[in-house]
Amino acid sequence: xxxxxxxxxxxxxxxxxxxxxxxxxxxxxxxxxxxxxxxxxxxxxxxxxxxxxxxxxxxxxxxxxxxxxx
Numbered sequence: 001x002x003x004x005x006x007x008x009x010x011x012x013x014x015x016x017x018x019x020x021x022x023x024x025x026x027x028x029x030x031x032x033x034x035x036x037x038x039x040x041x042x043x044x045x046x047x048x049x050x051x052x053x054x055x056x057x058x059x060x061x062x063x064x065x066x067x068x069x070x
Contacts, residue, residue: 012067013060021061 014025017035024042028035046053 011064013064015067022066023057023060023064026064026067027060 009030011030012026013022014029014035015022017025017029019025019039024039025035028038031038042053042057046057
């Protein structure tokens with residue numbers, strides 16, 4: 001007998017752990033890391049990349065669906 005239960009993780013923007021749009025909160029939950037660490041890394045990467053990471057963040061904001069289960 002096989003169990004057909006899907007345990008795949010899904011990537012969503014967080015509705016409960018958000019500062020701007022929930023992108024870092026959702027990614028942190030998906031990766032299993034502290035959201036504050038991911039936010040600091042995102043800001044540092046934005047500064048060191050000359051703003052390129054901010055464009056990636058904006059794209060993730062538009063593309064990543066919002067978490068509907070609260």
